[in-house]
Amino acid sequence: MSEPVVWLTIFVLSVFIGVEVISKVSSTLHTPLMSGANAIHGIILLGAVLVTGHADNTLQLVVGLVAVVLATINMVGGFVVTDRMLQMFGRRKPARAATRDGGAA
Amino acid sequence: MIPLWAQLVYLACAVCFILALKGLSGPRTARGGNLIGAVGAVVACVTVFFYADLDHLVPILVAIVVGSVVGVVGAQRVQMTQMPQLVALFNGVGGGAAALVALLELGAFAEVDGVGVGDFALVATAFTVVVGSLAFSGSVVTFAKLQELMTSRPVLFPGLPMAFAGGLLAAVVLSVLTVTGPTVWVGVVLLVLGLTLGVLLVLPVGGADVPIVISLLNAGTGLAVAASGYVLGNTVLLVGGTLVGASGTFLTLLMAKAMGRSVGHVLFGALKGGSTLGAGEASNRPVKSAGPEDVAILLGYASKVIIVPGYGLAVAQAQHTLRELVDLLSSRGTAVDYAIHPVAGRMPGHMNVLLAEAQVPYEQLKEMDDINGEFKQTDVVLVVGANDVVNPAAKTSPGAPIYGMPILNADEAQQVVFMKRSMRPGFAGIENELLFDPRTTLLFGDAKDTLGKLLAAVKAL
Numbered sequence: 001m002s003e004p005v006v007w008l009t010i011f012v013l014s015v016f017i018g019v020e021v022i023s024k025v026s027s028t029l030h031t032p033l034m035s036g037a038n039a040i041h042g043i044i045l046l047g048a049v050l051v052t053g054h055a056d057n058t059l060q061l062v063v064g065l066v067a068v069v070l071a072t073i074n075m076v077g078g079f080v081v082t083d084r085m086l087q088m089f090g091r092r093k094p095a096r097a098a099t100r101d102g103g104a105a
Numbered sequence: 106m107i108p109l110w111a112q113l114v115y116l117a118c119a120v121c122f123i124l125a126l127k128g129l130s131g132p133r134t135a136r137g138g139n140l141i142g143a144v145g146a147v148v149a150c151v152t153v154f155f156y157a158d159l160d161h162l163v164p165i166l167v168a169i170v171v172g173s174v175v176g177v178v179g180a181q182r183v184q185m186t187q188m189p190q191l192v193a194l195f196n197g198v199g200g201g202a203a204a205l206v207a208l209l210e211l212g213a214f215a216e217v218d219g220v221g222v223g224d225f226a227l228v229a230t231a232f233t234v235v236v237g238s239l240a241f242s243g244s245v246v247t248f249a250k251l252q253e254l255m256t257s258r259p260v261l262f263p264g265l266p267m268a269f270a271g272g273l274l275a276a277v278v279l280s281v282l283t284v285t286g287p288t289v290w291v292g293v294v295l296l297v298l299g300l301t302l303g304v305l306l307v308l309p310v311g312g313a314d315v316p317i318v319i320s321l322l323n324a325g326t327g328l329a330v331a332a333s334g335y336v337l338g339n340t341v342l343l344v345g346g347t348l349v350g351a352s353g354t355f356l357t358l359l360m361a362k363a364m365g366r367s368v369g370h371v372l373f374g375a376l377k378g379g380s381t382l383g384a385g386e387a388s389n390r391p392v393k394s395a396g397p398e399d400v401a402i403l404l405g406y407a408s409k410v411i412i413v414p415g416y417g418l419a420v421a422q423a424q425h426t427l428r429e430l431v432d433l434l435s436s437r438g439t440a441v442d443y444a445i446h447p448v449a450g451r452m453p454g455h456m457n458v459l460l461a462e463a464q465v466p467y468e469q470l471k472e473m474d475d476i477n478g479e480f481k482q483t484d485v486v487l488v489v490g491a492n493d494v495v496n497p498a499a500k501t502s503p504g505a506p507i508y509g510m511p512i513l514n515a516d517e518a519q520q521v522v523f524m525k526r527s528m529r530p531g532f533a534g535i536e537n538e539l540l541f542d543p544r545t546t547l548l549f550g551d552a553k554d555t556l557g558k559l560l561a562a563v564k565a566l
Contacts, residue, residue, distance in 0.1 A: 010344060015351040021127040025131075030360060032135055037353055044202050044203045051213075067202040070198040074202065077179050089135065
């Protein structure tokens with residue numbers, strides 16, 4: 001196989017996986033899922049670091065550094081905020097147990 | 106190029122992303138899924154420092170620290186009600202980063218005059234510049250709409266469709282022309298075109314449909330990242346970007362379905378004759394209103410109550426007071442459930458996040474399909490800060506912008522109580538016939554304030 005075809009193969013298979021893994025998501029989780037997926041494309045940080053590390057002049061360096069900052073905000077902020085949302089979903093159980101105990105007493 | 110060990114690490118990171126999305130689609134596994142995704146992303150980004158011979162390490166690391174601080178502070182400080190805006194903003198900066206990376210790549214290709222660079226890579230780079238900058242400016246406009254820095258109604262001007270079509274055509278032609286000889290200037294023109302297209306794409310979208318656009322732009326950024334993965338010869342970018350592009354597109358379709366809209370209608374509906382344009386003005390028709398004491402009696406002696414929470418509840422930060430009221434009613438022996446419309450709040454699932462924040466027990470939250478059959482046996486429906494999701498126009502008037510959207514059948518209950526600040530229509534900007542129904546009572550005032558009075562009145566019964 002020539003190289004572009006290898007890449008195309010990875011691309012097509014990834015499309016199917018991307019759809020398949022979230023196909024059963026309930027509407028309850030749409031917001032965190034969107035936010036989490038959003039954080040994943042913050043991986044462009046890797047690309048931003050690569051091109052910035054190979055910058056030859058000041059203009060390229062500045063543009064590259066802006067890209068690094070933006071990509072980091074996307075990635076770090078995205079994962080943190082998704083975790084904050086999901087943390088609230090997780091808190092339900094202890095809260096419920098506490099209410100029940102209170103009711104019994 | 107990339108050493109074998111690093112390629113294997115990238116493979117592991119790509120698997121992390123798949124597991125992350127898989128985890129995020131189930132309530133129990135969601136938090137773990139997000140963590141796996143974060144680990145994958147961090148490992149992938151650290152790896153690059155070990156094999157690529159990078160200059161400017163200090164400024165790069167400083168930039169990463171700056172970005173992390175901004176990201177963490179933004180993520181910690183944001184109120185849960187403002188979540189859709191923040192997601193839009195994070196998506197926008199990601200798109201902007203992808204566009205800038207592609208612009209620099211295009212510059213590098215121009216230096217060698219495109220020699221040794223495949224045609225497809227050149228077009229992919231141009232594509233990333235356009236789509237990334239489109240996602241950036243589009244997200245900024247969505248942010249402005251949701252944050253109410255500008256009107257949330259569709260903004261139209263004559264020639265907008267022509268301008269959009271023309272810009273799109275120019276972007277496609279220029280992208281293909283990069284094959285004949287890449288220059289930085291073409292890249293800059295593409296960047297400007299992308300920014301303009303993003304603004305033109307989002308301006309005509311009505312406020313209620315904005316979440317669908319956020320999801321679509323999210324998918325777009327994913328594809329831009331995938332394209333730069335191909336250009337940079339990096340598998341983890343390709344897989345990560347494609348996963349987000351594919352799942353984001355699918356999620357967009359799911360959301361549109363939950364709202365009873367088609368994506369085409371959301372994007373171009375306003376252009377075809379203002380179907381998402383609403384009245385936006387308060388009505389003068391007579392309604393029946395009552396005080397907290399009267400409503401307390403209704404609720405206190407009902408055997409079954411359903412609460413329909415909406416965005417207005419969250420804006421007033423009244424979730425906690427509402428939970429206290431529900432706890433009180435439950436302790437008096439009333440069966441109380443929350444009916445959660447899929448698009449309650451500003452985004453699908455947004456209301457679940459908001460009520461979870463107020464520690465409402467999970468089993469009291471009923472999804473629309475599970476609870477819609479119960480309204481007939483319900484004594485009182487209490488609608489707090491919601492409007493469009495119980496508007497019967499979605500079922501009865503084909504001309505209404507929300508026609509076809511599945512709604513909660515509050516109109517089938519014995520009594521309906523609306524808690525509202527004013528008679529202004531909902532986010533979709535249309536009047537709700539249910540407000541004028543003889544079985545409907547209105548309780549005016551700020552949700553938190555009024556719920557507090559209601560709580561006191563029920564206690565006094």
